[in-house]
Structure formats: structure tokens, C-alpha cells
Amino acid sequence: MGPYYGAKAYLNLWKPIVARNDTSMSQIWATSTDTAGIVNNVEAGWQGKASGCFNLQCSGFIQTSKDISLGTAFKPISRYNKEQYYISITIWIDRYNGHWWLKKRDEIVGFWPKSLFNTLRGKAYSIEYGGEVFYENSNIHPLTQMGSGHFPVEGFRKAAFASHLEVVDENNVAKDVENLNVYSNEPNCYGVKTGYGSNRKAYLYYGGPGYNPECLK
Incomplete structure (x- = not known):
């Protein structure tokens, strides 16, 4: 895996x-782990209601943009079988x-300083795309949706997507992702499906409803 530079x-x-x-949440992860098991990562994307520390609630990230505020709501949002955003x-x-x-798009939002990292200094060895759910009570079926709340098999306008997936190589060149591996640790609750568009760029459909009769059997 890797190295990757973006x-x-x-x-x-x-x-x-x-x-x-x-x-x-839906996001990109850049991750590196050393031989002692110490993990560093940077994550960026959007999230639903959350517990914990995110955005500028945590020390470290330095915002440089005067026009983009971390933690504010995105509008408009996609609707099932309607316009997608x-x-x-x-x-x-x-x-x-x-x-x-x-x-974000063409505007620089800010940066995580080098001083925050040890294993992620200089490069990452894993890039991930997709969704993630943390649920408070692990002893019951999760009630929280991922993405649109619908499984990937439903496809465009119905399932959530991450598309135009690229990585940055050692020459600072953005390249289309190839040989994309997919993983879901609870596939009956939240799924993932990959493919390539007509432009040959990789995409993912991902997500699900959480609770359903098959979830966490």
C-alpha cells in the first residue's frame, strides 16, 4: 500500500x-501506522449528529479560509430518487x-500542522473513501443510517456515492484509483459496492439503514 501524498x-x-x-459520516481518510501500532490519520468530509470532538472543537487544525466555516450545514442535500448534490x-x-x-472544491480551507503527526509525517500508506457509523450501544441493532439510509444495490439517486476517486503519487500527480478494495464489517447493516464510470474513474455506492431484520444476526 502506498505511499500516498493526498x-x-x-x-x-x-x-x-x-x-x-x-x-x-462520509469522508476521506489518509492513514499511516508504524511497527508499534501507532496510527495517525487525517479525515475530511461530512457528518451527521455526533458525539466526540470534530472540526475546530479539537485543537490542531488551522483554518485559513474566511469563507468556509467547519461544522456548518451543507445545503442543498440530496433526496431519494431526486436531484443529487x-x-x-x-x-x-x-x-x-x-x-x-x-x-473544498477549489478553495483551501486550512491545514493540520506537521507537529501533530509522527507516523503520518511525509506520506500516508492507506487511503480510504466511504462511510462510517459509531453507535453508542453495541449490544443492540444500530438505529443510525449511513449515507442515504439505503443499500448500495439501489444505485444512483438512491444510495450514497463517493466518486471521481483519486490519489496523489510521489511526483505530486493526481491519479485515478485502480484495483479498489471494498470492505464492510457489518454488511447486513451497511454495504458497499464499487465500479467504474464511463470516464473510467472509480466510484463507490455505500451505506444502509442500520436496523433491519438481517442486521447483526
Whole structure:
């Protein structure tokens, strides 16, 4: 895997149903782990109601944009079998100063300083795209939706997508993702499906309703 120096994706915007104290998100991850098991990552995208520390609630990220406020609501959002909306997110490392930068569409939002990292200094060894749900009570079926709340098999306008997937190589060149591996640790609750569009760029459909008769059997 890797090394990678950045990643980009179009992330489909939805408003999933999120149970109290749960979190549902769609994002890009850049991750690196050392031999001692220490993990560093940077994550960027959108999220449903959440517990924990995100955006500028956490120390570290330095915002440079005066026009984009982290943590505010995106509008408009997609509707089932209706018009679809998305955001373009890019994260990459500045090879000169070691900072990890965040860009929304064509505007730089800010950066994570090099001083925050140890294993993620200089490069990442894993890039991931898609959705994630944290639910408070692991002993019951999760009530929180991921993405649109519908399974990937339903496809465009119905399932959430991440598309135009790219990674940045050692020459600072953005390249289309190839040989994309997919994974879901609870496929009866939340699924994932991959493919390639007519432009040959990789995409993912992902998500699901959480609770259903097959979930966490």
C-alpha cells in the first residue's frame, strides 16, 4: 500500500437519521501506522449528529479560509430518487513543510500542522473513501443510517456515492484509483459496492439503514 501524498473524491450529500449520541459520516481518510501500532490519520468530509470532538472543537487544525466555516450545514442535500448534490474534497501533504492541507472544491480551507503527526509525517500508506457509523450501544441493532439510509444495490439517486476517486503519487500527480478494495464489517447493516464510470474513474455506492431484520444476526 502506498505511499500516498493526498486524495480527492466527490462526496454525495445526504441527511441520514442519526440516533442520540451516534455519529454517521462520509469522508476521506489518509492513514499511516508504524511497527508499534501507532496510527495517525487525517479525515475530511461530512457528518451527521455526533458525539466526540470534530472540526475546530479539537485543537490542531488551522483554518485559513474566511469563507468556509467547519461544522456548518451543507445545503442543498440530496433526496431519494431526486436531484443529487455533492462536495469535492481534497487532502494532500505539502512536501516542503510537511503540513496536511484541506481543500473544498477549489478553495483551501486550512491545514493540520506537521507537529501533530509522527507516523503520518511525509506520506500516508492507506487511503480510504466511504462511510462510517459509531453507535453508542453495541449490544443492540444500530438505529443510525449511513449515507442515504439505503443499500448500495439501489444505485444512483438512491444510495450514497463517493466518486471521481483519486490519489496523489510521489511526483505530486493526481491519479485515478485502480484495483479498489471494498470492505464492510457489518454488511447486513451497511454495504458497499464499487465500479467504474464511463470516464473510467472509480466510484463507490455505500451505506444502509442500520436496523433491519438481517442486521447483526
